[in-house]
Amino acid sequence: MKYGLEGIKKSFGRQTVFDGLDFDFSKCGLYLIKGESGSGKTTLLNIIAGYEDFDGGKRVIEKGTKIAYIFQTYELINNLTVAENIDLFENLYHITFDKKQDIIEILGLQDIMDHYPDECSGGQKQRIGIARALMMDPEIIICDEPTESLDMENKQNVMELLTTLAKEKIVLLASHETELIEKYQPVVYEIIDKKLQSNDEIDNEVVEAKDVLLPKPDQKYLKKIIRKVLHHSSIVQLFIILVIALTALVSLQTYFTIFKPIESLEILNSYEIYIEVTNDDEENPVMVPGERIVKFDNIILDGRKYRINVVPIVTNNEELEFYGQKEINGNEIIINQNVAKVLMDSQGVSKEKLIGQEMNLSYKIDFFSNEDTFEIAGIVYEDDVQNVLQVYYSNDYFKQTRSISEDMDYYVYHSDSKNIENDYYRFSKNTQLETTNLFVENMERINNEMGIFELVFKAVVIVIFITLLIYTIYSLKKQWRQVSGNLAIIASCLVPLSKIKSSYIKEKFKELIIIDIVLMGESLLYLLLIANRGIEINAGVIIVLNIIYLVMLLINIRSIKDYEIATILKDDKDN
Secondary structure, three states, X not given: OOOEEEEEEEEXXXXXXXXXXXXXXXXXXXXXXXXXXXXXXXXXXXXXXXXXXXXXXXXXXXXXXXXXXXXXOOOOOOOOOHHHHHOHHHHHHOOOOOOHHHHHHHOOOOOOOOOOHXXXXXXXXXXXXXXXXXXXXXXXXXXXXXXXXXXXXXXXXXXXXHHHHOOOOEEEEEOOOHHHHHOOXXXXXXXXXXXXXXXXXXXXOEOXXXXXXXXXXOHHHHHHHHHHHHHHHHHHHHHHHHHHHHHHHHHHHHHHHHOHHHHOOOOOOOXXXXXXXXXXXXXXXXXXXXXXXXXXXXXXXXXXXXXXXXXXXXXXXXXXXXXXXXOOOOOEEXXXXXXXXXXXXXXXXXXXXXXXXXXXXXXXXXXXXXXXXXXXEEEEEOOOOOOOOEEEEOHHHHHOOOOOOOOOOOEEEEOOHHHHHHHHHOOOOOEEEOOOHHHHHHHHHHHHHHHHHHHXXXXXXXXXXXXXXXXXXXXXXXXXXXXXXXXXXXXXXXXXXXXXXXXXXXXXXXXXXXXXXXXXXXXHHHHHHOOOOOHHHHHHHHHHHHHHHHHXXXXXHHHOOOOOHHXXXXXXXXX
Protein backbone atom coordinates (compact mmCIF):
# COMPACT_ATOMS: atom_id res chain seq x y z
CA MET A 1 0.00 0.00 0.00
CA LYS A 2 1.39 3.38 -0.99
CA TYR A 3 1.32 6.20 1.52
CA GLY A 4 2.73 9.62 0.75
CA LEU A 5 2.46 13.19 -0.49
CA GLU A 6 2.91 14.31 -4.07
CA GLY A 7 3.74 17.87 -5.13
CA ILE A 8 2.35 19.49 -1.98
CA LYS A 9 2.10 23.28 -1.97
CA LYS A 10 1.30 25.23 1.16
CA SER A 11 1.38 28.94 1.97
CA PHE A 12 0.37 31.13 4.88
CA GLY A 13 -0.44 34.46 3.31
CA ARG A 14 2.60 35.53 1.31
CA GLN A 15 4.89 33.03 3.06
CA THR A 16 5.42 29.82 1.09
CA VAL A 17 6.11 26.83 3.32
CA PHE A 18 6.14 23.98 0.76
CA ASP A 19 6.60 24.19 -2.97
CA GLY A 20 6.19 20.83 -4.68
CA LEU A 21 7.04 18.66 -1.64
CA ASP A 22 7.12 14.88 -2.16
CA PHE A 23 7.20 12.29 0.62
CA ASP A 24 6.89 8.51 0.24
CA PHE A 25 6.44 6.66 3.54
CA SER A 26 4.89 3.45 2.24
CA LYS A 27 7.27 1.20 4.18
CA CYS A 28 7.19 0.36 7.83
CA GLY A 29 9.81 2.11 9.85
CA LEU A 30 10.82 5.07 11.96
CA TYR A 31 10.97 8.35 10.03
CA LEU A 32 12.58 11.46 11.51
CA ILE A 33 11.69 14.83 10.00
CA LYS A 34 14.24 17.54 10.67
CA GLY A 35 14.26 21.22 9.86
CA GLU A 36 14.95 24.65 11.24
CA SER A 37 12.42 26.29 13.52
CA GLY A 38 9.55 27.56 11.38
CA SER A 39 10.44 25.33 8.44
CA GLY A 40 7.02 23.62 8.60
CA LYS A 41 7.60 20.31 10.41
CA THR A 42 4.33 20.46 12.37
CA THR A 43 2.46 21.70 9.30
CA LEU A 44 3.75 18.72 7.33
CA LEU A 45 2.57 16.29 10.02
CA ASN A 46 -0.85 17.99 10.12
CA ILE A 47 -1.22 17.63 6.35
CA ILE A 48 -0.34 13.94 6.55
CA ALA A 49 -2.87 13.46 9.35
CA GLY A 50 -5.55 15.26 7.34
CA TYR A 51 -5.89 17.96 9.97
CA GLU A 52 -4.77 20.81 7.76
CA ASP A 53 -5.60 21.78 4.21
CA PHE A 54 -3.03 22.47 1.49
CA ASP A 55 -3.00 24.64 -1.63
CA GLY A 56 -1.92 22.12 -4.24
CA GLY A 57 -0.68 18.57 -4.74
CA LYS A 58 -2.04 15.23 -3.58
CA ARG A 59 -2.30 13.38 -0.29
CA VAL A 60 -2.02 9.65 -1.06
CA ILE A 61 -3.61 8.01 1.96
CA GLU A 62 -6.58 5.74 1.60
CA LYS A 63 -9.70 6.93 3.36
CA GLY A 64 -10.33 4.92 6.53
CA THR A 65 -6.63 4.46 7.33
CA LYS A 66 -6.18 4.61 11.08
CA ILE A 67 -3.83 7.48 11.87
CA ALA A 68 -2.86 8.21 15.46
CA TYR A 69 -1.47 11.62 16.39
CA ILE A 70 0.75 12.23 19.41
CA PHE A 71 0.40 15.98 19.94
CA GLN A 72 3.18 18.23 21.14
CA THR A 73 0.83 19.98 23.56
CA TYR A 74 -0.70 16.79 25.04
CA GLU A 75 -4.29 17.70 24.02
CA LEU A 76 -6.03 15.93 26.86
CA ILE A 77 -9.66 16.40 27.89
CA ASN A 78 -9.45 17.84 31.40
CA ASN A 79 -12.92 16.67 32.44
CA LEU A 80 -11.94 13.04 31.83
CA THR A 81 -9.74 10.92 34.03
CA VAL A 82 -6.43 9.53 32.79
CA ALA A 83 -8.12 6.17 32.18
CA GLU A 84 -10.98 7.82 30.27
CA ASN A 85 -8.52 9.78 28.12
CA ILE A 86 -6.53 6.63 27.31
CA ASP A 87 -9.66 4.55 26.67
CA LEU A 88 -11.38 7.21 24.53
CA PHE A 89 -11.04 5.24 21.28
CA GLU A 90 -11.89 1.94 22.97
CA ASN A 91 -15.06 3.32 24.59
CA LEU A 92 -16.19 5.03 21.39
CA TYR A 93 -15.80 1.94 19.21
CA HIS A 94 -15.67 -0.91 21.75
CA ILE A 95 -12.38 -2.11 20.23
CA THR A 96 -9.75 -3.26 22.74
CA PHE A 97 -6.04 -3.16 21.88
CA ASP A 98 -4.42 -6.40 23.06
CA LYS A 99 -1.19 -4.59 24.03
CA LYS A 100 -3.00 -1.98 26.09
CA GLN A 101 -1.75 -3.04 29.51
CA ASP A 102 1.82 -3.50 28.28
CA ILE A 103 1.89 0.06 26.90
CA ILE A 104 0.43 1.51 30.11
CA GLU A 105 3.13 -0.25 32.16
CA ILE A 106 5.95 0.71 29.78
CA LEU A 107 4.85 4.35 30.05
CA GLY A 108 4.49 4.09 33.84
CA LEU A 109 0.88 5.23 34.02
CA GLN A 110 -0.68 2.42 36.05
CA ASP A 111 -0.63 4.43 39.32
CA ILE A 112 -2.38 7.55 38.03
CA MET A 113 -5.29 6.09 36.04
CA ASP A 114 -7.86 7.65 38.40
CA HIS A 115 -6.27 11.09 38.31
CA TYR A 116 -7.35 14.02 36.16
CA PRO A 117 -4.93 15.72 33.73
CA ASP A 118 -4.73 18.85 35.90
CA GLU A 119 -3.31 16.64 38.67
CA CYS A 120 -0.51 15.34 36.43
CA SER A 121 2.91 16.72 35.51
CA GLY A 122 3.85 17.75 32.00
CA GLY A 123 5.78 14.54 31.47
CA GLN A 124 2.85 12.44 32.66
CA LYS A 125 0.49 14.31 30.34
CA GLN A 126 2.79 13.60 27.41
CA ARG A 127 2.84 9.89 28.22
CA ILE A 128 -0.96 9.88 28.58
CA GLY A 129 -1.25 11.42 25.10
CA ILE A 130 1.11 8.77 23.71
CA ALA A 131 -0.86 5.96 25.33
CA ARG A 132 -4.17 7.28 24.01
CA ALA A 133 -2.82 7.47 20.46
CA LEU A 134 -1.41 3.95 20.54
CA MET A 135 -4.68 2.43 21.81
CA MET A 136 -6.08 2.98 18.31
CA ASP A 137 -3.72 0.31 16.96
CA PRO A 138 -3.06 2.58 13.97
CA GLU A 139 -1.30 1.93 10.68
CA ILE A 140 0.39 5.33 10.87
CA ILE A 141 1.66 6.96 14.07
CA ILE A 142 2.45 10.69 13.85
CA CYS A 143 4.55 12.16 16.65
CA ASP A 144 5.13 15.89 17.15
CA GLU A 145 7.92 16.31 19.71
CA PRO A 146 6.88 13.18 21.65
CA THR A 147 9.82 13.31 24.10
CA GLU A 148 9.96 17.04 24.79
CA SER A 149 8.50 17.05 28.32
CA LEU A 150 9.99 13.76 29.50
CA ASP A 151 12.95 12.95 31.70
CA MET A 152 15.76 10.91 30.19
CA GLU A 153 14.45 7.57 31.45
CA ASN A 154 11.01 8.13 29.95
CA LYS A 155 12.53 9.56 26.74
CA GLN A 156 14.32 6.26 26.25
CA ASN A 157 11.22 4.22 27.16
CA VAL A 158 9.12 6.11 24.62
CA MET A 159 11.72 5.83 21.87
CA GLU A 160 12.18 2.10 22.49
CA LEU A 161 8.42 1.64 22.33
CA LEU A 162 8.14 3.61 19.06
CA THR A 163 11.08 1.72 17.59
CA THR A 164 9.42 -1.59 18.41
CA LEU A 165 6.14 -0.44 16.84
CA ALA A 166 8.02 0.77 13.75
CA LYS A 167 8.78 -2.82 12.81
CA GLU A 168 5.18 -3.29 11.71
CA LYS A 169 3.86 0.29 11.50
CA ILE A 170 4.77 3.65 10.01
CA VAL A 171 6.08 6.03 12.66
CA LEU A 172 6.59 9.65 11.55
CA LEU A 173 8.39 11.79 14.05
CA ALA A 174 9.27 15.50 14.14
CA SER A 175 11.67 16.56 16.86
CA HIS A 176 14.47 18.93 17.69
CA GLU A 177 16.10 16.21 19.84
CA THR A 178 17.75 14.71 16.78
CA GLU A 179 20.82 13.36 18.57
CA LEU A 180 18.67 11.24 20.89
CA ILE A 181 16.39 9.95 18.13
CA GLU A 182 19.16 9.20 15.63
CA LYS A 183 20.51 6.63 18.10
CA TYR A 184 17.47 4.53 17.16
CA GLN A 185 18.46 4.60 13.47
CA PRO A 186 15.46 6.30 11.89
CA VAL A 187 15.19 7.25 8.22
CA VAL A 188 16.07 10.93 8.32
CA TYR A 189 14.31 13.53 6.17
CA GLU A 190 15.07 17.23 6.26
CA ILE A 191 13.03 20.19 5.01
CA ILE A 192 15.34 22.18 2.76
CA ASP A 193 14.24 24.88 0.32
CA LYS A 194 10.54 24.12 0.90
CA LYS A 195 11.05 20.46 -0.05
CA LEU A 196 11.80 17.22 1.79
CA GLN A 197 15.19 15.61 1.19
CA SER A 198 16.85 12.41 2.44
CA ASN A 199 19.94 10.39 1.72
CA ASP A 200 18.77 7.40 3.71
CA GLU A 201 17.04 4.29 2.49
CA ILE A 202 14.68 2.05 4.39
CA ASP A 203 14.63 -1.69 3.95
CA ASN A 204 11.43 -2.55 5.79
CA GLU A 205 8.47 -4.07 4.07
CA VAL A 206 5.74 -2.00 2.44
CA VAL A 207 2.76 -1.71 4.73
CA GLU A 208 -0.06 -3.96 3.68
CA ALA A 209 -3.39 -2.30 3.27
CA LYS A 210 -5.80 -3.32 6.01
CA ASP A 211 -9.45 -3.48 5.23
CA VAL A 212 -10.45 -1.61 8.36
CA LEU A 213 -14.07 -0.69 8.56
CA LEU A 214 -14.73 0.98 11.86
CA PRO A 215 -18.21 0.61 13.33
CA LYS A 216 -20.24 3.69 14.05
CA PRO A 217 -19.09 5.35 17.26
CA ASP A 218 -21.17 4.69 20.33
CA GLN A 219 -23.61 7.61 20.27
CA LYS A 220 -24.47 7.39 23.96
CA TYR A 221 -20.82 7.51 24.97
CA LEU A 222 -20.15 10.34 22.50
CA LYS A 223 -22.97 12.37 24.08
CA LYS A 224 -21.59 11.58 27.52
CA ILE A 225 -18.11 12.79 26.57
CA ILE A 226 -19.40 15.98 24.93
CA ARG A 227 -21.56 16.63 28.00
CA LYS A 228 -18.45 16.39 30.16
CA VAL A 229 -16.56 18.62 27.73
CA LEU A 230 -19.32 21.25 27.97
CA HIS A 231 -19.81 21.03 31.74
CA HIS A 232 -17.48 23.83 32.83
CA SER A 233 -18.21 26.12 29.89
CA SER A 234 -21.96 25.63 30.40
CA ILE A 235 -21.74 26.83 34.00
CA VAL A 236 -19.70 29.86 32.93
CA GLN A 237 -22.14 30.67 30.11
CA LEU A 238 -25.12 30.33 32.44
CA PHE A 239 -23.53 32.71 34.95
CA ILE A 240 -22.71 35.28 32.24
CA ILE A 241 -26.20 35.10 30.76
CA LEU A 242 -27.82 35.49 34.19
CA VAL A 243 -25.69 38.57 34.94
CA ILE A 244 -26.60 40.10 31.58
CA ALA A 245 -30.29 39.30 32.10
CA LEU A 246 -30.36 40.81 35.58
CA THR A 247 -28.51 43.92 34.42
CA ALA A 248 -30.91 44.33 31.51
CA LEU A 249 -33.95 43.86 33.74
CA VAL A 250 -32.76 46.34 36.37
CA SER A 251 -31.77 48.91 33.74
CA LEU A 252 -35.00 48.66 31.74
CA GLN A 253 -37.20 48.55 34.82
CA THR A 254 -35.41 51.57 36.26
CA TYR A 255 -35.85 53.45 33.00
CA PHE A 256 -39.57 52.71 32.75
CA THR A 257 -40.08 53.45 36.44
CA ILE A 258 -38.27 56.79 36.50
CA PHE A 259 -38.79 58.23 33.08
CA LYS A 260 -41.86 56.71 31.50
CA PRO A 261 -44.31 57.84 34.24
CA ILE A 262 -43.39 61.40 33.36
CA GLU A 263 -45.42 60.92 30.22
CA SER A 264 -48.46 60.35 32.48
CA LEU A 265 -51.68 60.05 30.52
CA GLU A 266 -50.89 58.76 27.06
CA ILE A 267 -52.33 61.02 24.36
CA LEU A 268 -51.42 61.67 20.78
CA ASN A 269 -49.36 64.82 21.49
CA SER A 270 -45.78 65.10 22.64
CA TYR A 271 -45.49 68.43 24.47
CA GLU A 272 -45.11 67.49 28.13
CA ILE A 273 -46.87 69.68 30.67
CA TYR A 274 -48.54 68.58 33.90
CA ILE A 275 -51.29 70.69 35.40
CA GLU A 276 -52.15 70.50 39.06
CA VAL A 277 -55.89 70.73 39.55
CA THR A 278 -57.62 71.77 42.75
CA ASN A 279 -61.17 72.82 43.56
CA ASP A 280 -62.70 75.39 45.89
CA ASP A 281 -65.93 73.43 46.16
CA GLU A 282 -65.30 71.12 49.11
CA GLU A 283 -68.62 69.34 48.66
CA ASN A 284 -67.96 68.40 45.04
CA PRO A 285 -64.22 68.11 44.59
CA VAL A 286 -62.97 67.30 41.11
CA MET A 287 -59.81 65.81 42.51
CA VAL A 288 -58.42 65.12 45.93
CA PRO A 289 -55.05 66.46 47.16
CA GLY A 290 -51.77 64.47 47.24
CA GLU A 291 -48.37 64.02 45.50
CA ARG A 292 -48.59 61.12 43.06
CA ILE A 293 -49.12 60.73 39.35
CA VAL A 294 -51.81 58.42 38.09
CA LYS A 295 -51.17 56.88 34.69
CA PHE A 296 -53.69 54.94 32.66
CA ASP A 297 -52.38 52.97 29.73
CA ASN A 298 -53.00 49.83 27.67
CA ILE A 299 -56.61 50.65 27.10
CA ILE A 300 -58.31 47.61 25.59
CA LEU A 301 -61.23 48.07 23.21
CA ASP A 302 -62.70 44.86 21.88
CA GLY A 303 -59.44 42.99 22.34
CA ARG A 304 -57.23 45.69 20.77
CA LYS A 305 -54.99 48.23 22.52
CA TYR A 306 -55.49 51.95 21.92
CA ARG A 307 -53.86 55.17 23.09
CA ILE A 308 -56.61 57.01 24.94
CA ASN A 309 -56.95 60.07 27.15
CA VAL A 310 -58.31 59.06 30.53
CA VAL A 311 -59.52 61.95 32.69
CA PRO A 312 -61.81 62.49 35.68
CA ILE A 313 -65.43 63.24 34.85
CA VAL A 314 -66.95 66.64 35.48
CA THR A 315 -70.74 66.69 35.26
CA ASN A 316 -71.45 70.37 35.84
CA ASN A 317 -70.81 71.38 32.24
CA GLU A 318 -74.31 71.85 30.86
CA GLU A 319 -73.04 72.23 27.28
CA LEU A 320 -72.02 68.58 26.99
CA GLU A 321 -74.50 66.15 25.41
CA PHE A 322 -74.82 62.73 27.05
CA TYR A 323 -76.37 59.45 25.99
CA GLY A 324 -77.09 57.12 28.87
CA GLN A 325 -75.93 58.07 32.35
CA LYS A 326 -74.41 61.43 33.15
CA GLU A 327 -73.65 60.71 36.75
CA ILE A 328 -71.25 57.79 37.40
CA ASN A 329 -69.90 56.09 40.50
CA GLY A 330 -67.49 53.28 41.37
CA ASN A 331 -66.34 51.26 38.35
CA GLU A 332 -68.59 53.07 35.88
CA ILE A 333 -67.09 55.06 33.00
CA ILE A 334 -68.28 57.38 30.25
CA ILE A 335 -66.79 57.16 26.76
CA ASN A 336 -66.74 59.89 24.15
CA GLN A 337 -68.19 59.57 20.66
CA ASN A 338 -64.84 58.55 19.15
CA VAL A 339 -64.43 55.55 21.45
CA ALA A 340 -68.06 54.65 20.82
CA LYS A 341 -67.48 54.71 17.07
CA VAL A 342 -64.47 52.34 17.37
CA LEU A 343 -66.53 49.89 19.40
CA MET A 344 -69.59 50.10 17.16
CA ASP A 345 -67.50 49.57 14.01
CA SER A 346 -65.51 46.66 15.42
CA GLN A 347 -68.48 44.89 17.00
CA GLY A 348 -71.13 45.86 14.48
CA VAL A 349 -73.52 47.07 17.20
CA SER A 350 -75.54 50.19 17.88
CA LYS A 351 -74.74 52.72 20.59
CA GLU A 352 -77.56 51.30 22.65
CA LYS A 353 -75.75 47.95 22.83
CA LEU A 354 -72.60 49.61 24.19
CA ILE A 355 -74.28 50.68 27.40
CA GLY A 356 -73.54 48.07 30.03
CA GLN A 357 -70.53 46.57 28.20
CA GLU A 358 -67.19 46.27 30.01
CA MET A 359 -63.78 47.82 29.29
CA ASN A 360 -60.37 47.06 30.81
CA LEU A 361 -58.21 49.92 32.08
CA SER A 362 -54.74 49.40 33.53
CA TYR A 363 -53.15 52.11 35.62
CA LYS A 364 -49.82 52.74 37.32
CA ILE A 365 -49.19 54.57 40.55
CA ASP A 366 -45.51 54.94 41.39
CA PHE A 367 -44.15 51.39 41.41
CA PHE A 368 -47.51 49.69 41.59
CA SER A 369 -49.69 48.63 38.71
CA ASN A 370 -53.24 47.40 38.56
CA GLU A 371 -55.83 46.47 35.98
CA ASP A 372 -59.55 46.77 36.51
CA THR A 373 -62.79 46.21 34.65
CA PHE A 374 -65.16 49.12 34.12
CA GLU A 375 -68.74 49.24 32.90
CA ILE A 376 -69.71 51.68 30.14
CA ALA A 377 -72.48 53.83 31.64
CA GLY A 378 -72.84 56.55 29.02
CA ILE A 379 -71.54 58.30 25.92
CA VAL A 380 -70.60 62.01 25.83
CA TYR A 381 -70.57 64.08 22.64
CA GLU A 382 -67.96 66.86 22.42
CA ASP A 383 -67.57 69.00 19.33
CA ASP A 384 -64.16 70.34 20.37
CA VAL A 385 -62.52 66.93 20.82
CA GLN A 386 -61.76 65.75 17.28
CA ASN A 387 -60.23 62.34 16.58
CA VAL A 388 -59.29 61.95 20.25
CA LEU A 389 -60.29 58.80 22.12
CA GLN A 390 -61.38 59.82 25.57
CA VAL A 391 -62.62 57.99 28.66
CA TYR A 392 -64.01 59.56 31.87
CA TYR A 393 -63.83 57.89 35.28
CA SER A 394 -65.37 58.78 38.64
CA ASN A 395 -63.52 60.00 41.71
CA ASP A 396 -65.41 57.38 43.69
CA TYR A 397 -63.37 54.69 41.99
CA PHE A 398 -60.14 55.91 43.55
CA LYS A 399 -61.73 56.35 46.94
CA GLN A 400 -62.53 52.62 46.99
CA THR A 401 -59.09 51.57 45.72
CA ARG A 402 -56.77 50.38 48.46
CA SER A 403 -53.56 51.55 46.85
CA ILE A 404 -54.78 55.13 46.55
CA SER A 405 -55.31 57.39 49.49
CA GLU A 406 -57.70 60.33 49.52
CA ASP A 407 -54.94 62.89 50.00
CA MET A 408 -53.51 62.78 46.49
CA ASP A 409 -52.98 65.23 43.70
CA TYR A 410 -53.87 64.19 40.19
CA TYR A 411 -51.85 65.59 37.34
CA VAL A 412 -53.43 65.86 33.94
CA TYR A 413 -51.28 66.07 30.84
CA HIS A 414 -52.11 68.55 28.09
CA SER A 415 -50.53 69.29 24.78
CA ASP A 416 -50.59 73.06 24.41
CA SER A 417 -49.22 75.25 27.22
CA LYS A 418 -50.64 78.43 25.62
CA ASN A 419 -54.20 77.19 25.83
CA ILE A 420 -54.10 75.12 29.00
CA GLU A 421 -56.98 76.87 30.67
CA ASN A 422 -59.28 76.78 27.66
CA ASP A 423 -58.29 73.18 26.92
CA TYR A 424 -59.30 71.98 30.38
CA TYR A 425 -62.18 74.32 31.11
CA ARG A 426 -64.77 72.09 29.47
CA PHE A 427 -64.03 69.35 32.02
CA SER A 428 -63.99 71.45 35.19
CA LYS A 429 -65.87 74.70 34.95
CA ASN A 430 -65.40 75.67 38.59
CA THR A 431 -61.86 74.41 38.88
CA GLN A 432 -58.99 76.71 39.69
CA LEU A 433 -55.97 76.06 37.47
CA GLU A 434 -52.39 77.00 38.17
CA THR A 435 -51.61 78.37 34.76
CA THR A 436 -49.14 81.10 35.59
CA ASN A 437 -46.06 81.55 33.46
CA LEU A 438 -43.96 80.73 36.50
CA PHE A 439 -45.62 77.33 36.82
CA VAL A 440 -45.14 76.59 33.16
CA GLU A 441 -41.50 77.67 33.33
CA ASN A 442 -40.92 75.49 36.38
CA MET A 443 -42.44 72.48 34.65
CA GLU A 444 -40.33 73.10 31.56
CA ARG A 445 -37.22 73.40 33.75
CA ILE A 446 -38.07 70.14 35.53
CA ASN A 447 -38.65 68.41 32.21
CA ASN A 448 -35.32 69.68 30.89
CA GLU A 449 -33.51 68.51 34.01
CA MET A 450 -35.16 65.12 33.74
CA GLY A 451 -34.17 65.02 30.09
CA ILE A 452 -30.51 65.56 31.02
CA PHE A 453 -30.77 62.94 33.75
CA GLU A 454 -32.33 60.53 31.25
CA LEU A 455 -29.45 61.09 28.82
CA VAL A 456 -26.88 60.47 31.58
CA PHE A 457 -28.75 57.34 32.64
CA LYS A 458 -28.84 56.04 29.06
CA ALA A 459 -25.11 56.78 28.64
CA VAL A 460 -24.24 54.88 31.83
CA VAL A 461 -26.40 51.92 30.80
CA ILE A 462 -24.83 51.88 27.32
CA VAL A 463 -21.32 51.87 28.80
CA ILE A 464 -22.28 49.04 31.17
CA PHE A 465 -23.76 46.98 28.35
CA ILE A 466 -20.80 47.57 26.05
CA THR A 467 -18.45 46.47 28.83
CA LEU A 468 -20.59 43.39 29.49
CA LEU A 469 -20.75 42.65 25.77
CA ILE A 470 -16.97 42.86 25.35
CA TYR A 471 -16.41 40.65 28.39
CA THR A 472 -19.08 38.21 27.20
CA ILE A 473 -17.58 37.91 23.72
CA TYR A 474 -14.10 37.44 25.18
CA SER A 475 -15.26 34.90 27.76
CA LEU A 476 -17.44 32.90 25.39
CA LYS A 477 -14.73 32.96 22.73
CA LYS A 478 -12.25 31.62 25.26
CA GLN A 479 -14.71 28.96 26.36
CA TRP A 480 -15.36 27.98 22.75
CA ARG A 481 -11.64 27.60 22.08
CA GLN A 482 -11.37 25.17 24.95
CA VAL A 483 -14.49 23.28 23.90
CA SER A 484 -13.54 23.19 20.21
CA GLY A 485 -10.07 21.94 21.17
CA ASN A 486 -11.67 19.03 23.03
CA LEU A 487 -14.01 18.36 20.10
CA ALA A 488 -10.95 18.28 17.84
CA ILE A 489 -9.34 15.69 20.15
CA ILE A 490 -12.47 13.54 19.81
CA ALA A 491 -12.27 13.98 16.02
CA SER A 492 -8.63 12.83 16.12
CA CYS A 493 -9.98 9.49 17.40
CA LEU A 494 -11.54 9.03 13.95
CA VAL A 495 -15.03 10.15 14.99
CA PRO A 496 -16.74 11.77 11.96
CA LEU A 497 -17.27 15.50 12.37
CA SER A 498 -20.92 15.08 11.41
CA LYS A 499 -21.45 12.87 14.48
CA ILE A 500 -19.63 15.35 16.69
CA LYS A 501 -21.68 18.26 15.36
CA SER A 502 -24.94 16.39 15.83
CA SER A 503 -24.20 15.47 19.44
CA TYR A 504 -22.83 18.93 20.18
CA ILE A 505 -25.98 20.64 18.86
CA LYS A 506 -28.26 18.34 20.88
CA GLU A 507 -26.34 19.01 24.09
CA LYS A 508 -26.33 22.77 23.44
CA PHE A 509 -30.10 22.80 22.95
CA LYS A 510 -30.51 20.90 26.23
CA GLU A 511 -28.29 23.55 27.78
CA LEU A 512 -30.48 26.30 26.27
CA ILE A 513 -33.61 24.74 27.79
CA ILE A 514 -31.95 24.73 31.23
CA ILE A 515 -30.83 28.34 30.74
CA ASP A 516 -34.37 29.39 29.77
CA ILE A 517 -35.85 27.67 32.84
CA VAL A 518 -33.33 29.44 35.09
CA LEU A 519 -33.96 32.77 33.30
CA MET A 520 -37.71 32.44 33.78
CA GLY A 521 -37.14 31.63 37.44
CA GLU A 522 -34.89 34.68 37.77
CA SER A 523 -37.50 36.85 36.04
CA LEU A 524 -40.27 35.54 38.32
CA LEU A 525 -38.23 36.29 41.44
CA TYR A 526 -37.41 39.71 40.05
CA LEU A 527 -41.07 40.46 39.45
CA LEU A 528 -42.06 39.26 42.92
CA LEU A 529 -39.26 40.86 44.93
CA ILE A 530 -38.26 43.98 42.99
CA ALA A 531 -40.93 45.00 40.52
CA ASN A 532 -44.54 44.05 40.20
CA ARG A 533 -44.78 44.84 36.50
CA GLY A 534 -42.74 44.45 33.37
CA ILE A 535 -43.61 40.96 32.13
CA GLU A 536 -43.09 42.18 28.57
CA ILE A 537 -39.63 43.47 29.56
CA ASN A 538 -38.65 40.11 31.05
CA ALA A 539 -39.97 38.25 28.02
CA GLY A 540 -38.09 40.60 25.69
CA VAL A 541 -34.80 40.08 27.55
CA ILE A 542 -35.19 36.28 27.40
CA ILE A 543 -36.00 36.35 23.68
CA VAL A 544 -32.99 38.58 22.90
CA LEU A 545 -30.63 36.35 24.90
CA ASN A 546 -31.99 33.28 23.12
CA ILE A 547 -31.32 34.89 19.76
CA ILE A 548 -27.74 35.79 20.78
CA TYR A 549 -27.18 32.23 22.07
CA LEU A 550 -28.48 30.65 18.85
CA VAL A 551 -26.41 32.97 16.64
CA MET A 552 -23.24 32.11 18.56
CA LEU A 553 -24.11 28.41 18.34
CA LEU A 554 -24.49 28.69 14.57
CA ILE A 555 -21.15 30.47 14.28
CA ASN A 556 -19.45 27.79 16.39
CA ILE A 557 -20.95 24.94 14.38
CA ARG A 558 -19.88 26.50 11.09
CA SER A 559 -16.31 26.77 12.39
CA ILE A 560 -16.01 22.98 12.87
CA LYS A 561 -14.85 21.90 9.43
CA ASP A 562 -12.66 19.26 7.85
CA TYR A 563 -9.00 20.16 7.60
CA GLU A 564 -9.28 22.61 10.48
CA ILE A 565 -8.56 20.38 13.46
CA ALA A 566 -4.95 21.57 13.53
CA THR A 567 -6.06 25.20 13.49
CA ILE A 568 -8.50 24.59 16.33
CA LEU A 569 -5.85 22.88 18.42
CA LYS A 570 -3.39 25.66 17.64
CA ASP A 571 -5.93 28.27 18.82
CA ASP A 572 -6.63 26.24 21.92
CA LYS A 573 -2.91 26.02 22.66
CA ASP A 574 -2.49 29.77 22.34
CA ASN A 575 -4.96 30.30 25.14
